Amino acid sequence: MDDAEIISLYFQRSETAISQTATKYGKYCYQIAYHILSSREDSEESVNDTYLAAWNAMPPRRPNALSAFLGKLTRYISLDRWKNRSALKRGGGQVALSLDELEECVAGGSDPEKEADRKELLRYLNRFLDSLPEIQRKVFVCRYWYLESIPEIAARFGISESKVTAMLHRLRQKLRKRLEMEGLL
């Protein structure tokens, strides 16, 4: 079933909307959740919460890319669950590693006067991603959106793990420089 048909089921308030979503995107959402939570039970809960959030959002939302829409919902829900359950103490998922890496992109301490609101930061992140060659953008998004591990990213694109690590390091340096230039740091 294509995305437009699935979205129509939500608009018709059909019970099959969720089952069709699960069939097509269940595994996709689960993988996103698992990368954050590293727990089968928590990940399944996040995926179920995603379906509920999608049911509540459509209508009126009619996303252009259903996969991205669902993926974002899962990501938000999973990150919230991770923060609430102090996942750092449990050492789970790629979130802790990603946060460590992204610390390179931020100033040494929190500066309230230079805090940009999320909309401004989002605009700069999109422009940063716009400027990247395709493969670098994909690697960056796989790491910091999908929160995939280095070996997974290496396998996905058929490149070595060391190349992925080096590429991400340069990209973080580039992002930091861009945020500094934009006055966000």
Next chain:
Amino acid sequence: MKAMDILETMGSIRDAYIVEAHAEKQHRLSLTRVLLVAAIISLLLLLVGCAVVYMLQLQDMKLDEVTISEPAWSGPGGEEVPATEWVKTELSLQGYNGSPEQLAMREWKAFQESYDPDGTLLDANNFNELGIPAQFYETYNCYTFEMADKLQEILDKYDLQPLGTILHFDRWEQELFYRALRMEPLVSADTERMAGYFFPEGSFHTEFLYTLPGEESRVAAYTYVNGDYFYPYYAVIGNLDQWQQWHYTTADGFDLLLATYENALRIICQSGNDWIEITTENSLGYDINNLPDKPMTKELAERIADVFNFHPDPQPCTAEQVEALRTDYPAPEQKPDFLAGSAMDLETGWHWFTNEYGDSLENYVQHILDYTGSEKAYNDTRSDMLDYCLFDLDNDGQQEILLKYRDTGKYWQAIKVFTPPNADAPRVCFRYFGALYEGPVLGWTYDETIHGYGDCVYYYYMDASFHEFLRLCYNTVNKAWQKATVIDDSTDNGTQWESISEAEAKDIQAGFVPMADFEMKPLMGFLNK
């Protein structure tokens, strides 16, 4: 700003970038769809005078590639056999590179290869005294709880389910296999000796003989993997780059990847989330006569592909259902061995029966016909395929009976009546051989690689008294030849080997000219003459 701000804000980036990053995975087309797209592109380009070849290859299924080094060693004659290297490639039986199934198999394989290196833990749980759940112990070979936990961790990570407990079936239970999984036949050609194993979820592996019309039987292995469950095994082949690969659409419309190397054929079919792998060779099924393998041609490969069923659609079952069905297929009564009741002179190689089979030629021939006619059990011999002739092999004035397979052209036995050692009276004696050359010289080939006993093929040459005067040895791993003219199997180093070149070996073999055919008659008519 904190790192978490960036991480959270990343969540709202352009949809296009989110979709793009996983485009390879999300929009991964099935093999069928890929081939259809490729076919359309090929046609369009052909119309403008171009041609394109698109190939999805075995390389996409590669798990690992290992170079195996074998050190130099000293042969039995003291000669130096040089070190060799060969490439071993491991292929996934489900999933392409980067798929969850392949990634899971890589992790599980890597864990198994490094776990319990000296086998101490395995020795401590030889019969599952620890009580590992049968599903993990038997299907996935987990002999500690640590292994079972690790496997579960990998399955959770990739959202895969484990298969249930493995269920075996033997060659007399072929119908049980089909009934349990509620499947149509896997092959439209004649099959026999089908045996293997399956799982309650429908994945299975079976090996059998199949026969294309007008041809000899061949051995095939058919593996079906239900893609929703983690299949515990993978395939191992040699150097992937040596395989010729192409796509083929069967007469039934199934899109396949065909791969050949020398006499071997590998067929891959993806149907939705499920995978099928079929392997076969262009050599006779269970050939005891060691005929040379013939190359697997493209034409033959496609003809073979056309007889297989690529939509078996196995249905789930339970172990209890299978065991209930099994009572309908009791194991056949074990036949006594053909040679039961016989004696042998180790020095000359002659056999004879001490019971009534050795009393007369008629009794012995009747024994052969009875044994080989009831079931194709003894070395694949069939009574209707045996011919005989009379020939005085050793020029003693008495004609021996020579038995020959009509289908393969190889000889089986020489039969002679004389008084063997330690016997009081003449007995019907028989001796095995495979070829008859001018001289006469008798030949015999023993291929120990067929049964996995070793790496060598031996060629024996005997005079008319069955005294062996020459032996050749070909090592299939290091491709080295040796010959021996001093032959003594009574001690370990009794046979004196010397290295020879392949050219010399071929010259020696060519020097033995097959004796012209005699008037052969069906053995079944011997008793009516």
